[in-house]
Amino acid sequence: MSNESDPTTQKPAKPVRRFGTGVLSLLQVACVTVLFAAVNYLGSQxxxxxxxxxxxxxxxSPATQRYLQSAAVKDRxxxxxxxxxxxxxxxxxxxxxxxxxxxxxxxxGKVKLELLDPVRSPDRTQQVAKEYGEVFSTSFGKSMFTTDLAIIDARTTDQKQTSLTAEAAGNASSHVHFIEAERMIRYETEFKGDNSQRKITGFLGEDAITTGILSAIEGKPRKIYLLADKSGFSNxxxxxxxxxxxxxxxSQNALTLRARISGIERIPDDVSAVAIVNPTYDFTPQELEVLTEYWERPKSSLLITLGGVDTPPRLRAFLRNVGITxxxxxxxxxxGDQVVTNVRAGFTAGMEFTRDFANKTTIFEGATxxxxxREKDNEDLTSKGIRPYVLIETGNDFWGxxxxxxxxxxxxxxxDNPGPISLAGAVIRGAATRDDLGERISRMVVVSNSDFLAPKYFSDINKDFLASSVNWLIGREELTGSGPRTLGSYKLPLLDSQVSFINRVNLFxxxxxxxxxxxxxxxxxRA
Incomplete structure (x- = not known):
């Protein structure tokens, strides 16, 4: 029986190849270094x-993202x-x-960013003040850089060759937009005894910058005619x-012009849309002819929000002819026994400009x-190229x-009219499916409530719905959907006993x- 511990039977040890081991280690270190550098480079790109x-x-927000991806920005x-x-x-x-x-x-990269600290970069600040200072002073009545601000410049090379002075502002300065920091902040005033102090409670930066980019690119705002002589709102x-x-x-770069339809023979061609808000006074036959002539034009747009009184008869007949009664x-x-007049309703997925709101709910307060x-059984409307769609609808628990x-x-x-009840509808007139005629369609949005426009009832989703409706009407589909949110800080109300308990937990x-x-x-x- 052999003895395994006998040194004569053991195999001789192999010599240690230190040079080969060192080279292999260096190759491993080099490979790891190259791999690390490659991963970091790919990650940075x-x-x-x-x-x-x-x-x-x-x-x-989705609306801002779609606008930055739209042709208005990408094709510049x-x-x-x-x-x-x-x-x-x-x-x-x-x-x-x-x-x-x-x-x-x-x-x-189509929005070129430059960060400037006026305190740390005085030379660059003087260059910017020389370029924009005079037109800023003319617009705001003060010198530049007394407050923080954003400058949005969408001029072309030819327009940049025109000096931005008060005399030469014209079309060039309409493509330059200034946003002071105050417009990006929401304040609330706190009163402590006899002293009052303003406190920042919200950030509105995205809303202000998106509006500024839109205004700078388009230059002049779109015109919206508001038929003020038919509205029941006068305050x-x-x-x-x-x-x-x-x-x-x-805020959507649309300028509202209050007009009296009784004093015009024809709505101008440069008007992007006509708004009728809370109609209380009916149209005369001549005024209705002016409205009908506008609606029958290519690319006409109507926004109508009905009020707490019955819809005037002639306007009601006009709407019935386009499929919304x-x-x-x-x-x-x-x-229980309590009557609920605050209407809770949901958005449908029937139209592209309300896709961000589909299956979300909103509340309409006031009279609705x-x-x-007539989404169905509307062959007579279809033959005329008219297609109505439901935008907002209640559940079965509401009735008319x-x-x-x-x-x-x-x-x-x-x-009575059982639920579900339609609260808002849209109408398209024209060949929307044809590429050669799709841009010539006429559009209309009708909402059965006007009280939601009051600031105390104007929720974020109602604001987004109104903005999306206007942008869809004037052909800005890329700006429809959920818009910028107001980012704020919120207080957690605590009783004195709760604050005392939290302090004891933290301290003891x-x-x-x-x-x-x-x-x-x-x-x-120790054990």
Missing amino acids: HYVPKDLSADSAYTL AEPVRLLLAFRRSSPIYDRVRALGEEYYRLSG EGADSPLTNFEATLL PRKDRIISKN SSLEV ETKFSTAKPSFDPRE FLPAFGALIAGLVWSSR
Whole structure:
């Protein structure tokens, strides 16, 4: 039996090849270095940023993203210049910088970003002031860089050769837009005793910059005729529905011009759309002819929001002829014995410009009537090239009450209109499916409520719906959908006893818990 421990039977050890091992190690290190450099290079060139903030605060809205991908931006021969002149000490500097970088990235470089700190770069600041200072002073009545601001310049090379002075502003300066930092911030005033202090509670940067880029690219705003002599809204001020309506359209680079249809023989051709808000006074036969002549033109657009009173007879007949009939009722529901007049409804997926709102709900407060939208059994309308669509519809729990003035209304299937109830509809007239005639179609949006335009009822989704409707009417489909959100800070209301409990937990219980864990670890190691 052999002895395995006998040294005479052991195999001789192989010599250590130190040179070969060293070369192999160097090759491994070199391969890892090359691989690391290649991965980093590819990562720097091909990457997808991810917004990990809780409320997606650094993600642009779908409407802004679609606009940056549209032909209005992508097909430009020269990029739009976005100059953000903000001090590093500004409380919104980080948000503005991140916002500008997103515009540059999503536009594929068609929005050229420049960051400027007026304090740290005095030479560059003087160059910018020399180029834009005079027209800024003319527009705002003060010198540049007294506050932080953004400059959006969408001029072409030929327009840039024109000096931006007060005398030579003209068409060149219409493509230059200034946004002061105050327009990007929402404030609230806090009162403490006899002192008051303004506090930043919201960030409106995306809304302001998107509006600025749109205004700079288009130059002059679109004209919207508002037939003020037919509206039941006459009050002015910050709480006025008409003032809020005009401000919303202005944020879409659409200028509302109040007109009296009784004083015009023909609506001008340069008008992009006609708005009828809360119609209380009926049209005369001559005025209706003016409205009908406009509607029968190619590329005409009508926006109509009905009010709390019955729709005037001639306007009602005009709408019935295009497939949308306002009913003489009020939409209500019941919660036990309580009558509910705040109408909750959902958006349909029938139209492209409301695709972002599909299956989402909104609330219309105030008086709301129902609409009969002839989506089906409308061969007579189809033969005329007219197609109605439902945009907003209630559930089965709401109905159209015809005797809404009674003290205790209840649903009567013989007289009332059962749910689901249509609240808004759209009409297309023309050959929308033909490529050669698709741009010549006429469009109309009808909403059976006007009170939603009041600032106290104007929710974010209603604002987006109004803006999308206007943009669809004037042919800006790329700006439809969910728009910029107001990013804000919110307070968590706590009682004094709750604040005291949280302080005790932070000051005593958490340190005591940490000390207990440390003691247990020390004791276990000693054992």
